[in-house]
Amino acid sequence: MSNLIDAFVLGIVEGLTEFLPISSTGHLILAGDLLGANDERWNVFNIVIQTGAMLAVVWEYRARFFKIDLQLYRNLIVAFFPAAVLGLAFSKYIKSYLFHAVPVALAFIIGGIVILPVESRKSRDVRVESTAAMTWLDALKVGIAQCFALIPGTSRSGATIIGGMLFGLSRKAATEFSFFLAVPTLVAAGLYDLWKHRDMLSAADAPIFGVGMVVSFVSAFVVIRWLIRYVATHDFKPFAWYRIGFGLVVLVTAYLGWVDWKD
Secondary structure, three states: HHHHHHHHHHHHHHHHHOOOOOHHHHHHHHHHHOOOOOOOOHHHHHHHHHHHHHHHHHHHHHHHOOOOOOOHHHHHHHHHHHHHHHHHHHHHHHHHHHHHHHHHHHOOOOOOOOHHHHOOOOOOOOOOOOHHOOOOHHHHHHHHHHHHHHHOOHHHHHHHHHHHHHHHHHHHHHHHHHHHHHHHHHHHHHHHHHHHHHHOHHHOOOOOOOHHHHHHHHHHHHHHHHHHHHOOOOOOHHHHHHHHHHHHHHHHHHHHOOOOOOO
C-alpha cells in the first residue's frame, strides 16, 4: 500500500510538472528522495510514467496526430534526433553524476535565470505564429535546445519553449510544439529504460506502474488545457521565479542539513 501511495504522489508530480517549464525530472528526483522512493526501480518508474503524460497530449491533440500531417511528422523526427543521439551516448554519465539533489537545484536556478531575460525583452521578432508554419530548420533548432534538458532540473518543456521563442516562434507555437515533441521523446525514453532494466522488474510492479501512469495522464491533461489558455495572455516569469526560489530552498536545506537528501 505504501508503494501505491508513493506511485500516486509521484504520478501527480509528473503530470503537473511535465509540460510546465519547471522540470518534471527534477521534481521527481527530489520528491523521490523525500518519499524514500529513490532506488533504481523507482528511477525506471519515474521515466516510464512519463508515458501517461504523453498520452494526455495525444488525446488532447488527437485530431492533429491522427490525420496525415507529413510536415508535422517530419518536424518531430528532425527535432527528436539530436537529444536521442546525445541521450544514448551520455545517459549513463548523466545518471551517475547529475541525478542528485544539489545538481538538480543548481539547474533549477540557472534555468530560471535564463527565462527572465528572454521574457523581459521589450520586443521580439516572431517569425512563426503556429506549428503549421514551422520549417524543418525551425524544428532542428528546437531539437538542439531540447538537448539541454538531458541535464536533470533543466526542464524539457522549458528548454524547448524558451529555445523556440529565442528562435522566432510565438509563445503559443513554441508551447504546442513542445507538447508534440514530448510524444516521441517520452515514448522512446520510457521504452529504452524498460528494456534496459527489464531484469529488475516483475509482474508485481504492474499495479505501481499502472497507478503512476493513470494519475500522470489525468493531471497532465488538466495542465495542458490550462497552459494553452495561460500562454495566450501571460508570460513565463512566474515559473522562472519559482525555479529560482525552489532551487535555493533545496540548496539551503541541503547545506544546513535540514533535509537528508540522498548522497
